[in-house]
Structures are given as C-alpha cells and as structure tokens.
Amino acid sequence: MKKMICLFITLIFLFSFCNRSPYVEANRSYKKQTKAFSKALRKPSDDSLHTAASWACTTNFNMRKPNFVIIHHTAQNSCDQTLKTFTTVKTQVSAHYVICKDGTVHHMLNDYLRAWHGGVGKWGNNTDINSSSIGIEIDNNGVDVFTEEQLVSLVKLLGSLKRTHGVPAANFIGHSDIAPTRKVDPNIHFPWKRLADNGYGLWWNDTTGVQLPENFNHLQAFRIVGYDIKDSAAVIGAFKRKYVQQESKILNEADKKVLYALYQKHL
Numbered sequence: 001m002k003k004m005i006c007l008f009i010t011l012i013f014l015f016s017f018c019n020r021s022p023y024v025e026a027n028r029s030y031k032k033q034t035k036a037f038s039k040a041l042r043k044p045s046d047d048s049l050h051t052a053a054s055w056a057c058t059t060n061f062n063m064r065k066p067n068f069v070i071i072h073h074t075a076q077n078s079c080d081q082t083l084k085t086f087t088t089v090k091t092q093v094s095a096h097y098v099i100c101k102d103g104t105v106h107h108m109l110n111d112y113l114r115a116w117h118g119g120v121g122k123w124g125n126n127t128d129i130n131s132s133s134i135g136i137e138i139d140n141n142g143v144d145v146f147t148e149e150q151l152v153s154l155v156k157l158l159g160s161l162k163r164t165h166g167v168p169a170a171n172f173i174g175h176s177d178i179a180p181t182r183k184v185d186p187n188i189h190f191p192w193k194r195l196a197d198n199g200y201g202l203w204w205n206d207t208t209g210v211q212l213p214e215n216f217n218h219l220q221a222f223r224i225v226g227y228d229i230k231d232s233a234a235v236i237g238a239f240k241r242k243y244v245q246q247e248s249k250i251l252n253e254a255d256k257k258v259l260y261a262l263y264q265k266h267l
C-alpha cells in the first residue's frame with residue numbers, strides 16, 4: 001500500500017513537472033517587478049523629495065496612456081524563439097504583443113508599462129518612443145510575406161488599442177520610421193495601405209495630376225511627416241520601402257509626388 005502511495009505521489013510530481021510552463025520563472029519575475037512598481041507609485045517620486053516641501057496628494061489623476069503603436073517584424077525563426085528572447089533577462093528586449101504565423105496573439109506586458117522595443121530612435125521631437133508606445137512584434141524572419149492570419153489578428157488588435165487608448169491614425173508607425181539608420185522592419189511586404197484603409201497609419205492619395213511646388217523641399221517634407229532627417233539616404237530608404245514598396249535610396253520625381261501627397265496629410 002505504501003509503495004502504491006509513493007508511486008502515486010511520484011506520478012503526480014512527474015506529471016506536474018512535465019506540464020510546467022516554460023515561462024514560470026518569467027511570470028514570477030513579472031509579478032515581483034509589478035509589485036515593486038505598485039509600491040513605488042504609492043509615494044512621491046524619489047527626485048521630488050529634494051525639491052518639494054510636502055507631499056499633498058491630489059485626488060484627480062489616472063494612468064498615463066500610450067499614444068503610439070510601433071510595428072515590428074521579429075527577424076527570428078519562430079514565435080517560440082521570440083517568446084524565449086523576451087522572457088530571458090540577458091537579451092534586454094521585449095514587446096507588449098507578439099503575433100504568431102497562425103494568428104495567435106501573445107500579450108506579454110500590460111499596455112501601461114514600458115516595453116523595450118524601440119531602442120534609440122526619434123519621431124518628430126519624441127526621443128523616448130518606448131515611454132509613449134505599444135510595441136507589436138510580428139513573427140517573421142525578415143524576408144517572408146506576412147500571413148493573412150497575422151494581418152487579421154493585427155487589425156483586430158490595432159482596433160482594440162485605438163479604442164482603448166485613443167491612438168491617432170498618424171501614430172501607427174513602423175520601427176524603421178523611428179530608426180531608419182538601424183532598422184528595416186516591418187519588411188517590404190508589410191501592407192501599410194491596407195492598414196491605413198482601416199484607420200491605422202496615413203497613406204497618400206492618388207498623385208495623378210499632382211504638380212510639385214517649385215520650392216518643394218523633400219527633406220522638410222520628411223521632417224513634417226515625422227522622420228529624423230539627419231541621414232537623408234536612410235530616410236529615403238525607409239520611405240520607399242514603406243510607401244513605394246521598393247528597396248532603393250533614390251528619390252525620383254514620382255516618389256517626390258508621393259511624399260508631397262503624404263506631407264499634405266500631416267499639415
């Protein structure tokens with residue numbers, strides 16, 4: 001009888017061990033970190049202690065909201081690989097959402113917390129994109145076409161983010177928009193027009209009959225759209241990949257008309 005009980009306990013132990021989620025440690029770490037943040041939020045920020053005379057709590061406040069959505073491709077070989085990357089401390093990278101090839105969406109971080117997906121980047125005068133954005137990673141090796149399942153899930157997710165946080169259409173952008181010298185994601189196959197047609201991101205109107213103004217300055221137009229124009233060749237590359245779906249760093253007359261049409265939507 002004793003033997004039977006021992007065997008039963010061993011089987012239960014083995015069963016629970018085999019069913020252990022690979023993310024148990026990461027889940028535990030998440031809980032610990034959010035607990036520390038919630039404790040920190042209950043008192044004045046440490047910096048204010050040096051300048052403020054007293055801590056008089058206001059009654060009127062809420063959480064800060066994300067105002068941008070940054071779309072990425074993972075440049076990895078599978079969703080599992082990405083989940084592992086984002087649950088490993090030494091990588092120091094993360095995103096709020098990961099969308100797998102079959103359309104499964106993994107939510108990895110509360111929308112109100114800051115993920116580490118943008119790196120060094122700039123959009124308009126915003127130099128800390130991570131603090132104001134949601135990062136969405138789409139499982140893609142960097143060259144493949146995105147699956148229809150991924151795009152359907154993405155559009156659904158974007159709708160929910162837009163409704164919840166009031167993200168303006170112009171603020172749904174790509175990683176290469178904010179870091180054109182370092183990043184090329186999402187890749188050339190990403191259907192930005194389809195997204196813009198659904199209200200996520202801005203697209204250019206038909207340029208037939210468009211006359212470029214004589215004094216049209218394409219660098220200033222890039223700047224108005226949001227690009228950091230320090231490296232103009234990199235910006236042209238990012239612009240052409242996204243809006244003309246070509247890998248090129250040459251801005252021809254037709255491209256300039258596209259840019260002009262886009263620029264007018266940002267005025």
Ligand SMILES: [Zn+2]
Binds near residue numbers: 071072117
């Ligand atoms: Zn990226």
